[in-house]
Amino acid sequence: MTARRVALAVVLMALVAAVLVYMLNMRDEQAPTRAPVATSEDAIARGLYLTRAGDCIGCHTARGGAPYAGGRGVETPFGTVYASNLTPDAETGLGRWSADDFWRALHNGRARDGRLLYPAFPYPNYTRVTRADADAMYAYLRSLPAVRQPNHPHDLRFPFDLQAALAVWRALFFEPGVYRDDPSRDARWNRGAYLVEGLGHCNACHSRRNVLGAPSGPLDLAGGLIPVQNWYAPSLTAADEASVSGWDVRDVVALLRDGISARGMVMGPMSEVVLNSTQHLTSDDLAAIAQFLQALPPAPVAPRLASDAKAARREAEARGARLYGERCAGCHGERGEGVPRAYPALAGSRPVTMSSSANLVHIVLEGGFPPSTAGNPRPFGMPPFATFLSNDDVSDLLSHIRGAWGNRAAPVSPLDVARYRDTGRP
């Protein structure tokens, strides 16, 4: 009798949970408007602009493939999610989608057939986008040449491949809702917040994700290691990482528009963001983003452990200094002073001294260029050293750079180098 009651209670609770999950998944579902879609040149141009602000092309285009025809795999800790074909092909793209269908994908994270979409498509951010902006993006995508390219099925591990698991995830971590202006702030700040939280989806990289891959919220920009790629997207709130409070707004705008400014340059995944997205934004929008970022509440600067084990490091330091002289000083200077607009200074550099050494290891091993942009069309490059330097070499070299010329950051171990070697390549 009791066993039966327990069983009944369990079944009832499961039922209640299922109903709750279902209801949470159906929040803010809206009746179709069947509004006619704007097809004017103006709407299409605005849609192009917004689609760029969202960097849609970054995921929805395979390397060397037709723009927006999908097929690029986004690797996650749960498997690979393949971006879909957004061109207006009837069979394989968005050809049969209405503006209402498109809106539901952006706002509610559901496909035309009602399936739940994986949040590798950052609809927890895109849900902030207004209907008018979504309609313009739809108008632009409809104007693209139709490309027949069937979608690649996702490759996710059990249980992440189940719609039910996704429904639970969404119930826990996704809440639809268009951005609402904060009346205590001015219009420019609100515009910046709208772009950063919404289309910019900055927190998709610049925040730490929990074990289920969810960032803690669109305003969490405290930095995090990008899963699988293993580049560290630095904190936008910490003064010792990538906070821009105190910068001249023009330097923030230049960094996002040109990929380079008097305060530094972008490399790695951010290079791609500037290339596909931010270089195309207006100065007004970039200034709005800058103002929003500058007003972020500053994170407390974590006290650094004094690196006292100096005696033990002396030999490594000597090797590191020698490697620096042989390999790096020719461009970055004997005292890590760099060359303006060509080679970043390493003395007093936040990317050099911030706690995570992931990006330093990537840059030394893989080299790189900042993006070709209108403001910096012919960037200077850094050669890859992956085939020349061992993990021990890179460890000694980076430990030297992090401890020389007034830099006071912890050394980098050969294990750290091994962890980031051979990850994050396309």
Place this chain on the structure above:
Amino acid sequence: MSRAVSRATPMRRRKSALAATVLAAAALACHAIGAQAAPATFEDSMAQRVLACTGCHGPQGRAAPDGYYPRIAGKPPVYLYNQLLNFRDGRRRYALMNALLAPLSDAYLREIAAHFSSLDVAYPPPQPPQAGADIVERGRRLVHEGDPARRVPACVQCHGTAMMGVAPSIPGLLGLPRDYLNAQLGAWRQGARRAQAPDCMAQVAQSLSPEDIGAVSAWLASQPAQGKPATGLPHALPLACGGVDAGALGTKEGS
């Protein structure tokens, strides 16, 4: 100083000669280290901008000593540009190249290609033949005559009678190490290296056996390379090739 030397005993002279040798060696060593670390003074030049390339491909793109990173100096400009596009857009796979080129524009890649193409750097002497005379002879025949029975065109039909390539888009195949040639032809045969469609070189490589490839590579690597790409071909290309503007090749049968 010179007076001191002139008054010196033979013993002292030997000592100062030794000192001079040591000094010269030290200077050379310093120079070698300096070369490794790139130019000491910054100059706003293409050579400075593409240090990311010459780190592996050698100073001026003359090839790395290990034979893995090929010479890029003096290759036809459109050929180099096409390869940069192929790497950036994923038709050729080498993770370091793919990542390095990802953020660069077409215009800049064209400029980088033109820069390396314009460099006139002497070729190293050829490798001594690393295969038996019969294999090398088989390679020579394939290069010059192809194999009409299997419809394999001769290499010279596209790569030029001197095998130094044809400007602006067909590369020379001399001055490359045997291992590199084997690796590239093998990759092409298996689809790991691709070019723009129609991928003529893939068709050719797929019609070759591994033994053919070994023979061709052995002969090519044993030949001295000199001179520049030819300016035209005596006959039209036997195959249509993506990225190659047949009109720009100046074939005598053209049009």
